[in-house]
Amino acid sequence: MPVRNERRSLWTWGYVSDEPTDEARRAAAKALSGRLGAVVEPPPAPRIEDIELRAPRIAVPDKLRDWVSQDHVERVTHTHGGHPLELLAALRGEFQHPPDAVAHPRNEDELEATLAWCDAAGCIAIPYGGGTTVVWGVNVPATCERAVTIDLDHLNGVLEIDPVSRAGRFQAGLLGPDLEAALKPHDLTLRHFPQSFPWSTVGGWVATRSGGHYATNHTHIDDFVESTRMLTPAGWFESRRLPGSGAGPSPDRLVIGSEGILGIISECWLRLQKRPRFRATAGVTFDDWASGTEAVRHVVQAKLWPANLRILDPVEAGMNAGLDGRRSLVIIGFESADIPQGPNLQAALAIARACGGQVGENDIAVDDGHGEATGRGGAVGAWRNAFIGVNAGLTIGLGLLADTFETACTWDRWPAFDAAVRERVGRVLRETMGASATLACRFTHVYPDGPAPYYSFSGVVPRGGEQEAWAAIKAEATAAVVEAGGTVTHHHAVGRMHAAGWARQRPPLFGEVLRAAKRTLDPNGILNPGVLLEA
Ligand SMILES: Cc1cc2nc3c(=O)[nH]c(=O)nc-3n(C[C@H](O)[C@H](O)[C@H](O)COP(=O)(O)OP(=O)(O)OC[C@H]3O[C@@H](n4cnc5c(N)ncnc54)[C@H](O)[C@@H]3O)c2cc1C
CATH class of the missing domain: 3.30.43.10 (Uridine Diphospho-n-acetylenolpyruvylglucosamine Reductase, domain 2)
Incomplete structure (x- = not known):
């Protein structure tokens, strides 16, 4: 079957x-x-x-x-x-x-x-x-x-491609690689690459508001959705293809992020782009985390829109990019289908250097449309390989507990936010994992008004005690990010795990409105109870 x-x-x-x-x-x-x-x-x-x-x-x-x-x-x-x-x-x-x-x-x-x-x-x-x-x-x-x-695995077709408007109609069960393979002959791409890209689907992306790995500008599935078609117990819910609309609240906004509680997305139209040909990438090191994050803020606020603009803190850069554990690494990457990207990279590097960043000529790679690889060597390449090669199976069952939590906050809160999260989560990590605990941070996405920090933790816990240790760490992490003014999740979705945390951050009346929408579309409450809204 x-x-x-x-x-x-x-x-x-x-x-x-x-x-x-x-x-x-x-x-x-x-x-x-x-x-x-x-x-x-x-x-x-x-x-x-x-x-x-x-x-x-x-x-x-x-x-x-x-x-x-x-x-x-x-x-x-x-x-x-x-x-x-x-x-x-x-x-x-x-x-x-x-x-x-x-x-x-x-x-x-x-x-x-x-x-x-x-x-x-x-x-x-x-x-x-x-x-x-x-x-x-x-x-x-x-x-x-x-x-x-x-x-939805059988609903995996590419039903139409509209090259004039640059959009495609895709069934929900289509996997990332199959979608991109179908677009390649048309010289088009969706350019939406969550880290789970090889195994996740169009319908899953729309249902969870997934975030692609590009750091700025169009990277979230929200940016690409033109229209949706969803089956609910009350009937079909289908929106009109439109490039934009000011006609009241958007029907698509009810579908995107609904996580299967309102209906089953069967297909959608998604906006496409030409495949990039021009690329430029560099790795910049900083002696301290604070000046590195300031450099990232200045680059994103200069609206240069790099495809990649990530900072790894010294712990993350030491573990996954081969640095010395004292310096932070900022990865800057640009790409375009039409325009050489060397000048954009140089403009971003000038900002980074002015903030104290150091970059050697060997850490810069530019491809002016010749198909040369960029971002594959040195610390940047090492980190790329660690990111793409993620494999939970290597350490599972050894007594090492490793997980992540991701969030977003505005720049004005950022340094205090980071300090509060590290202090609170660091304390519970030491209590549960002792000296083996590590806590690392990187930015996965950055916006002109704030970063999306992604914290990773790991350490040794007694075998059999993983669930209890994880629950204590997660409870503190959730409380820390919500109380410091962040969001309970930036792109991993709400599910059942974050339902209670999300209730703490959204307006109470919004929860009531969502429950009312669910009662209309799913009167018997059969779809994914406990996801998004606590049962
Ligand atoms: C290693 C790893 C890396 C990850 N990296 C990222 C990342 O970079 N960015 C990111 O955003 N997420 C990431 N995730 C989380 C996950 O991959 C995303 O949430 C993804 O969008 C889920 O897609 P899926 O097809 O696997 O959906 P599923 O896991 O099958 O479902 C996710 C939710 O959506 C509902 N759902 C699924 N399909 C439909 C449908 N057709 N209609 C209605 N509801 C539906 C399900 O009921 C469920 O509640 C990662 C996960 C892993 C394991």
């Missing part, structure tokens, strides 16, 4: 072919042995056939059996999303709350029939794209009596 060639890995990000070998896992354990106190043997990966599941609690009607399955593998692979604790649970063979059935509708008629059945039978319906959610967006709630996961 599934249409994708490969099965998702249960215990690392991506597919089975992305799983590290036992040898690579043992090497990682050995490399970490200093922090772990002793070399730990990585636990064996579970065999899917050995995993125990409760029996399905519903019967699938005959007329849906062509695309709704209760197969063991299907139910196992749709139990967890991509959060590190979920990967860990999966590695340990813990699959307490599987869906009772998994639907793979092959067209909109089958999607309608599936949702109508769920609604009539009182089944929770969980829309599923690539399952890369890191905020508990695709789990079956523990208290629910029956649940069906609706995997």
Whole structure:
């Protein structure tokens, strides 16, 4: 029934072919042995056939059996999303709350029939794209009596390309690489590359308001959505293709970020661009974090709009870019389909140097449309490889707890915000992880009015104590960012994980309006209960 060639890995990000070998896992354990106190043997990966599941609690009607399955593998692979604790649970063979059935509708008629059945039978319906959610967006709630996961994998077509307006009509289950492969012959690109790009889908991106890895200007999926089509239990909800509109609140704004609680996105029109040919990249080091972040502010406020404008703090630059652990690294990259980018890079470098940045001639790479690689050498290249090669499977199950939290705040709050977050989260990290704790920060996105800092933490916790330690750290991190004036998430979405935190930052009446919208579109409350709005 599934249409994708490969099965998702249960215990690392991506597919089975992305799983590290036992040898690579043992090497990682050995490399970490200093922090772990002793070399730990990585636990064996579970065999899917050995995993125990409760029996399905519903019967699938005959007329849906062509695309709704209760197969063991299907139910196992749709139990967890991509959060590190979920990967860990999966590695340990813990699959307490599987869906009772998994639907793979092959067209909109089958999607309608599936949702109508769920609604009539009182089944929770969980829309599923690539399952890369890191905020508990695709789990079956523990208290629910029956649940069906609706995997959009068959709705994976590129339905139309409009080269005149530069837009395309895409089905929701289309994966990132397949979308870009279809656009390449047209010399077009969506140019939306979240770090989970290989395994996530168009529908997932729109549902979660995903953020691409470009740092400024058009990078969020919000920027690219021209119109949406979504099936709700109350009927179809489809907006008109428009380049812009001042006609009241935007219907698309209700769909983008709705995280599957209002309906199932089946397709959308997205704005496209010509593929970039001209590129220029440089790495600039700073002796201190504060002058580096000031340089980033000045560059983004100069409105040069670099595609890449990231700062790694000394810890992050030391761990992932090969620096000495004392200096920060600012990565600046420009690209364009039409215009050479060397002059823009030089303008940004002049600003960075004026703020105390140091850049050697070897750290600058410019490609004037000849297809030469930029940003692949030195510290910038090292960091790029670490970013692209992210693999949770190497350290999972070793007793090392690693996770991230990401946020955004305005520049006027920034230095105090960072200090408060480091102080509060640093304290709880020391309490739970002792001297093994690390806390690092980088900016993933920057705006003229503020940065989006992304904090990573890791450290050793007693094996079996991961959940408890994580909960203490996460509670403090959420309180710290919300109380310091930031957002509970910048691009990882709300899911169930951030539902309570989000309630603290939004206007209370907005929550009521969203609940009212849900009551209209999903009167029986079957879609993703507990996501966005606490149950
Ligand atoms: C290693 C890694 C790196 C990541 N990097 C980024 C990043 O750089 N930027 C970023 O924004 N996020 C990132 N994420 C988070 C995640 O990839 C995004 O939230 C992504 O948009 C989810 O897409 P998906 O297709 O996997 O959706 P899923 O995980 O399947 O679903 C996500 C949520 O959307 C709902 N949903 C899915 N499809 C539909 C649909 N068609 N209609 C209605 N609701 C739907 C689901 O019910 C769920 O609540 C990362 C995750 C991982 C594991």
